[in-house]
Amino acid sequence: MPSAAASTRVEDAVYRRRGDLIELSHAIHAEPELAFAEHRSCAKTQALVAERGFSVRPVAGLDTAFRADYGSGPLVIGICAEYDALPEIGHACGHNVIAASAVGTALALAEVADDLGLTVVLLGTPAEEEGGGKVLMLEAGVFDDIAATVMLHPGPIDIAAARSLALSEVRIRYTGRESHAAVAPYLGVNAADAVTVAQVAVGLARQQLAPGQMVHGIVTDGGQAANVIPARAELRYTMRATDSESLRALETRMSGCFAAGAVATGCEHVVAETAPAYAELAPDAWLSETLRTEMTRLGRNPLPTELEASLPLGSTDMGNVTQVMPGIHPVIGVDSAGASIHQPEFAAAAASPSADIAVVEGAVMLARTVVALAESAEQRDRVLERQYRRAS
Incomplete structure (x- = not known):
């Protein structure tokens, strides 16, 4: 578990920015953009972290991909923000929630980066629905110095160690x-x-x-x-x-x-x-269980562990990331009245009060999970050693 001091600081930081994060989610939701053309959404996702002092730069030769860094610690943590939408049905996969929660996580971790020896990296990853932005960014070396990567995805239920095809x-x-x-x-x-x-x-x-x-x-x-x-x-x-x-x-x-x-x-x-192949998700066991604890602490009811592998949720280019480094892609539940992702009804749910709660609680969960990783000498050494092996 994260220490009381650091975990409280990141949680408080998310709640302080609650209004900004929800506004960001709604702004992205209101102007859906397709793969590799998410110019407005990309700029919106960068704005809050740029104001906070993150160093933002384009990467991988992609117009709507970016990397925003804060801090100089040896433990480099990536947080993936997605913001592409679907043709005709807009944000029916809720990527506006992903982007806003990722920004919230990055802002929160910036508050403790120096104390915990972190470099916080917000990654703007375009074209998840079609095009494989993360795969292209992996191939371009954008993830090379990152020890672990986290993100979350909205869905009808809570899943700590989500799987994909x-x-x-x-x-x-x-x-x-x-x-x-x-x-x-x-x-x-x-x-x-x-x-x-x-x-x-x-x-x-x-x-x-x-x-x-x-x-x-x-x-x-x-x-x-x-x-x-x-x-x-x-x-x-x-x-x-x-x-x-x-x-x-x-x-x-x-x-x-x-x-x-x-x-x-x-x-x-x-x-x-038509695009790079997507590998299956391989969620890191320790990060997943830490995230599960955070879900439960916030009163959520994640799917039992024994059922997670039997319920793969589509496919994602985050699978390629988790194949080469420790990472997680949990699902945070949104009240969608029975609708599933990629349905018009879920697009409406992605800007609902329930989705707003998911933005905030999702950022809290991810930030506290990263704090726990940074404060565990054993787990910190584990992910750093794997990163060093990958780099050598």
Whole structure:
């Protein structure tokens, strides 16, 4: 447990900034922006920490990614802020809550950074819904000096050690040959038929998918005119699995289904990744249990440990971060009247009084968890040693 002095200071710091944090959450929610175009949301997320004296700079060659540092201690802690939204349904994943709670955590930890030997790093991570901003930032070295990374995500229930599925997404393009659909259909090579064959193959393959594997997709181009044999058609498919090894097996299985469309129709086809693959979350056990204690202290009722692994919550590029360093991605409960994430009703819930409480309590929980890490000699040494090994 964190010491009374430091834990009280960070908690008090969050409550002092409560109004600012809720205002930030609502401001981001009111102007939803899509992946890699979150310019207003990125600027809003930076503003409060810049005023506090954090050193803010763009990173990874991405217009809407940033790193804001405070302090000079040897224990470097990252706090991830997400702020991208979804097409048409806005912040139905509640990333406004994520950004505001991350800012609250960073501001609180700045109050004790010198005393605890911390460097506090707020990371603005774009394009979680589509594009893998954290993966790109990892590859660019933005996380290299960070010993542990924390964040949280709103959802219908509280989960201390949340899990996720590994994910990859591909675009499949079929190329055939146009012809008049009535005058000379025999001269055409129908790319839309290739799409149909591929989808039937995927549907039939579902019976033999391994537990935890799933696949879902849409047709993004199926032709332009009913009386023209389409020479091009396109699918977009997402594949998920319990871990990266299972995902690779699923990708191999699906590649055969996509090829079947081309073979059956005589089309050519190309399969291309649309974004970096997402690894599954690997929550740090000690950080998760410390966060669970904080959830309970605040009167929340986190999902029992034995049920957490059986309830993976979609996919996230934070999984890639937790594969290379200690990290957590807990879920903080928001009253959504039965709605789940990625539903319009959850977008409304993400700016509700319940979500405002989640912003504040989430920042308190994360900040106190980091204090506990900094004050435990054993755990501090553990994460620093892992960081040194990773850097060497």
